[in-house]
Each structure stands twice: as structure tokens, then as C-alpha cells.
């Protein structure tokens with residue numbers, strides 16, 4: 207009996223045994239494209255479930271004045287995540303992140319990096335619009351930075367999103383996002399322009415595996431770039447560092 211026949215005989219015997227044990231179906235492991243698609247669907251499902259939770263969240267007072275919570279949107283397997291501080295007037299109206307003038311500029315930046323908005327994931331530190339005067343939610347220019355209580359109440363949603371998406375790089379937009387994600391209380395000018403480490407949940411900065419570490423590049427918020435166009439050059443330098451990292455040229 208050849209070696210090949212022996213394998214067939216043993217396989218048949220094994221299947222008979224499975225049948226005898228009541229097994230009526232054998233699942234063959236998925237490979238290649240199917241496996242990738244399945245993984246993407248699972249991540250998408252988890253993000254959608256989380257988004258529903260966020261839309262119904264009443265953990266902090268910001269829920270009282272919001273029109274819509276803004277969970278975030280994009281590719282569930284994005285290599286790059288952009289994270290701002292919180293939704294503004296337009297985002298609150300549409301329930302989508304970065305859709306006003308700042309969003310248009312962010313779209314241009316993403317395009318200039320050779321990607322599309324659908325390739326990345328865009329989210330915020332807090333998911334509801336922080337307002338100076340919550341009794342006038344219909345006024346434009348009623349924006350403020352989120353308080354530390356609001357950030358602490360909301361941050362677990364973002365942490366879960368990062369954990370699901372597992373991006374290669376996070377780009378934080380503005381000082382609130384930079385200080386929250388780096389854990390360093392310093393002006394943006396001191397934080398931007400270089401990679402920091404972000405540690406995926408559990409957020410402990412020691413004793414975590416290398417797989418939990420994500421590169422984090424803080425840069426300017428697009429709204430700040432609209433107010434100070436002369437900062438655009440520096441912001442572009444930051445984006446170039448991200449692109450270099452993706453091209454494998456940033457590795458030491």
C-alpha cells in the first residue's frame with residue numbers, strides 16, 4: 207500500500223469515527239480572501255454595536271444638549287485613525303465626524319496622503335458636542351473643549367474602537383486629543399512632530415506586549431489650520447512622517 211493510500215484509509219477511518227461520535231459536519235478552516243472578509247465583517251459588527259451603545263449613552267451631561275451622538279466612521283480595519291477632540295455644530299446635526307469646514311480640510315489632507323476618507327477611521331475623544339451654553343444648542347460658535355470629567359466618562363468608547371480596529375498609526379488632531387492619548391500634559395508644540403506610543407487596552411504603560419503598542423502622531427486640529435494657515439507646512443511634515451512609516455522607511 208502506498209503512502210497516499212494509507213493517508214486516505216486513515217482519513218476515512220477518522221471520518222467514520224466522527225460520524226459514530228455524532229458529528230455531522232466538519233468545518234474546513236477558511237483561507238485568504240474569505241478569512242479577511244470574515245474578520246472585516248466581525249470588526250464592522252462590533253463597531254456598529256458600539257455605535258448603538260454610544261447613541262443611547264447618557265453617562266455624562268453632554269447627552270442633554272446633543273442632537274446626535276457622533277460615534278465615528280470609516281474602515282473597520284483602517285491602518286490609520288484620525289482622532290479629534292469632539293463633535294462641533296455640523297457634526298452634531300449630522301451625527302458624523304469632521305463634516306464641516308475642518309472636515310473638508312481633513313479630507314484634502316487624507317487625499318494628499320494618497321488615501322480616501324473611506325480608507326481611514328475618524329473619531330473623537332468625546333462623542334457628544336461640548337457647548338459653552340447648552341441652553342442654545344442651535345447657535346453656531348457655541349463650542350468648547352471637553353472637560354476632564356467628560357473625557358474620563360467617554361474615553362472607554364474610543365479605547366474599544368481602537369482595540370477593534372487595531373490601526374497601525376493614530377494621528378491625534380489638536381491638543382486635547384494629543385494630551386489625552388499620550389497621557390502627557392504639555393503644549394501641542396512639544397508633542398507634535400514625533401511618534402509617541404499609545405497602548406491598547408489595558409492602558410498600562412508597562413508589561414504590555416509589543417502587539418498592543420500603536421504609533422501615535424500628534425498634529426494640529428484642522429480648525430486650527432484654518433485659523434492659522436502658516437501652520438499647514440508643519441502639519442504636512444507630520445503627515446509625511448506617517449506616510450514614511452507606512453512605506454516602511456520610518457523603521458529603525
Ligand code: SF4
Pocket residue numbers: 260263264265266267268269275332333334356359360
Ligand atoms: S459624551 Fe460620551 S459619555 Fe457623554 S453622553 Fe456622550 S457618549 Fe456618553
